[in-house]
Amino acid sequence: MEIKLIKKEKTELEFEIAGADPTIPELLVEKLNEAAGVEDAAYKVEHPIVGSPRIYVKVKRGDPVAAVEKAAESLGKEIGELRKSVSGMKA
Numbered sequence: 001m002e003i004k005l006i007k008k009e010k011t012e013l014e015f016e017i018a019g020a021d022p023t024i025p026e027l028l029v030e031k032l033n034e035a036a037g038v039e040d041a042a043y044k045v046e047h048p049i050v051g052s053p054r055i056y057v058k059v060k061r062g063d064p065v066a067a068v069e070k071a072a073e074s075l076g077k078e079i080g081e082l083r084k085s086v087s088g089m090k091a
Helices: 023-034 064-087
Strands: 002-008 012-018 038-044 054-059
Touching: 012 064, 023 038, 023 054, 023 064, 054 064
Parallel strands: none
Antiparallel strands: 002 012, 012 054, 038 054
């Protein structure tokens, strides 16, 4: 996945995830909106065939990049736990 930075300010961040379908941005935004210190997070896709998901994050305090990193790490752990559970189903 390639990340394209659109805007980075003290409390705001906007970036695009080239080639991603909306699944990852949707999960990431959900995690961000649950996080303390995040004021708002959303994503949009101009058109699913020609556009890449664009994610917007605004924090009340702290660094928006750090908030995205923390949310991505949390998602990674959850996916790892799911992978272990699915692997445990093999007979």
